[in-house]
Every structure is written in structure tokens, then in C-alpha cells.
Amino acid sequence: MESGKKGGSMESEKKMLESNSILETIPRDLVLEILVPLASSSLSDICNTKRSCKTLNELGNNSYVLRYVSLEGVEVVQWEPSPELLSFLPRCEESGNPEALYRRGMVEYFCNNKHEDALKFLERATNLGHEEAAYVLGIILLCNKDESKEWGIELLNKVEKRKRSRNIGLSELRNKCKAIVRKIWLNNVVCPEEPLCSTLACKNNKRKRGQGWDLSDEDEQVMFDCKACKWDHERTLFHNMLCGSA
Incomplete structure (x- = not known):
């Protein structure tokens, strides 16, 4: 029985060595380009x-791959993190993974009250094209x-x-947040204070003062002639969303 296990182990090691030797003949940049779409579609894969x-393990930890790796299925807050995740998530952030940076910014701002750090993470994610990060940063x-x-x-x-x-519509981003x-x-x-629009004659301001502006209405068809009023409305919707989740 033991010899069977030993034989199986040796066979497995042999196949691994063969895989390594074959991969060594392929340019590393090409292997990375193959791994990136795999990483972006499935973390488990x-x-x-x-x-x-060994070679694929090394390349799978490359910063280029980690920049695009999917975080779907990974909890936003690790209440009981494994040693692997404790090292994995910071490496994703260091590699410029937009989703990792966005999540870190959300946690630092809304959970840990570390506003300065949060804005840095959200800005980095925004600069990398993360739409939710840009939306949240804009609202803040x-x-x-x-x-x-x-x-x-x-x-x-x-x-x-x-x-x-x-x-x-923007409601999609609000729902993702x-x-x-x-x-x-x-x-x-986030707590909206003075309105962005202070023009008393603005017809949208009349709606804000109770003449027809339903702040529970997230209909994307609501039209605003005044951009400042539009963003007054949007940040209030975001505030209400947060309070409803508290």
C-alpha cells in the first residue's frame, strides 16, 4: 500500500517537472497574457x-496578473482571514487592482473613519477606470x-x-455601492449640508422646498435644467441609501 502511494507521488512529481520544463520553453510574457483573462474571469480557476x-504558481503571483484578478467571492471585510488572504489582498492593492483599491477605500471611509487614506485608495481606483470608485469619490x-x-x-x-x-443610469452604481x-x-x-445650487429663482430649488421633489424617486428620467440641483438630488439619494443600510 505504501509503495503504491509512493509510486503515485513520484508520478505526480514527474508530471509537474514535465510541465515546468515545457513552460520554460514559452516566453514568460506570453504565459502572463494567457493567465490574465483566466484570473479576471475566475479567482478559483x-x-x-x-x-x-511551480512556474505557474510564480507567474500567477506576478503583479501583472494580480492587477486584473477577480475578487468575486472574496468577502469585503475579512472577519476571520486566512494567512493566504492576509497577504493576497494587500498584494492586489499594491499591484493596482482597481476593485481591491475600491473596496479598501470603502472600508476605510465608511467603516474605519480613515478619510484621508480612503480618498487615496478611491482616487487610485478612479484613475484606473473604476466607475463605482469615481462615483463614490465624487459624492464624498x-x-x-x-x-x-x-x-x-x-x-x-x-x-x-x-x-x-x-x-x-446612476442608480446602477448606487445599487452596487x-x-x-x-x-x-x-x-x-456622507452628510449633505448647504445645497450646491443657491439660486432661489431656480425651479428645481422650488421642488427641493417641497413642491414635487420626491427624494425616494430614483427614476433616471427625472430631468434637471440645473446641474447643481441634479447633484444635490444625487448626493441626497446616496445619503438616504447609506442611512437605510446602517
Whole structure:
């Protein structure tokens, strides 16, 4: 019986060595290009691939692969993290994985109250094209009392333009944020203070003062002549979403 196990082990080692030797003949850059779409579609698939041989394990941990690896199925907050995840997630952040950076920013801002760190993570994710990160960062900046509001409006205008080109509304982003928020211990919410639009004659302001503006209405067909009023409305919807998840 023991000899059978030994024979099986030797056969397995032999196959692994053969796999390594074959891979050594293929340019590493080409192998990385093969691993990236695999990693971006399934974390479990790339993990299984890494276990197949030493070379693939090494390349699977390459920063280029980690930048695109999917985090689907990985909890936003690791209440009882394994040693593997404790090292895996920070390496994803260091490699510039947009989803990892976005999640870290959400946790730092809404759970840990580390606003400065959170904004850095969200900005990095935004610069890498993460739409939810850009949306959340824009909303947070709109609630600040300094000139960063202008940056927030710029971010939200760009996000809205991209979504509109695909006939998708901002409610999709809000719902994705809600899914993240529900998985963390919420200790902080954004609080809209003075309105962005202070023009008393603005007809949208009349709606805000109780003449027809339903803040529970997330209908993307609501039209705003005034962009400032539109973002007043959006940040209030975001605030209400957070309070409903607390």
C-alpha cells in the first residue's frame, strides 16, 4: 500500500517537472497574457492553475496578473482571514487592482473613519477606470466644505456621460455601492449640508422646498435644467441609501 502511494507521488512529481520544463520553453510574457483573462474571469480557476506547477504558481503571483484578478467571492471585510488572504489582498492593492483599491477605500471611509487614506485608495481606483470608485469619490467630495466640490462635480459629470452612452443610469452604481455597504460595519455616512445650487429663482430649488421633489424617486428620467440641483438630488439619494443600510 505504501509503495503504491509512493509510486503515485513520484508520478505526480514527474508530471509537474514535465510541465515546468515545457513552460520554460514559452516566453514568460506570453504565459502572463494567457493567465490574465483566466484570473479576471475566475479567482478559483487561477488558484487551481497556480497549484499545477511551480512556474505557474510564480507567474500567477506576478503583479501583472494580480492587477486584473477577480475578487468575486472574496468577502469585503475579512472577519476571520486566512494567512493566504492576509497577504493576497494587500498584494492586489499594491499591484493596482482597481476593485481591491475600491473596496479598501470603502472600508476605510465608511467603516474605519480613515478619510484621508480612503480618498487615496478611491482616487487610485478612479484613475484606473473604476466607475463605482469615481462615483463614490465624487459624492464624498460634494459633501466637503472646500473647493474639492468642483472636482466632485467634474468626476460625476464624467461618470454620468459614460453611463449615458451605454443607456445606463446612476442608480446602477448606487445599487452596487449599496451591496458593498451592506457587507461592512457602517460607522460613517456622507452628510449633505448647504445645497450646491443657491439660486432661489431656480425651479428645481422650488421642488427641493417641497413642491414635487420626491427624494425616494430614483427614476433616471427625472430631468434637471440645473446641474447643481441634479447633484444635490444625487448626493441626497446616496445619503438616504447609506442611512437605510446602517
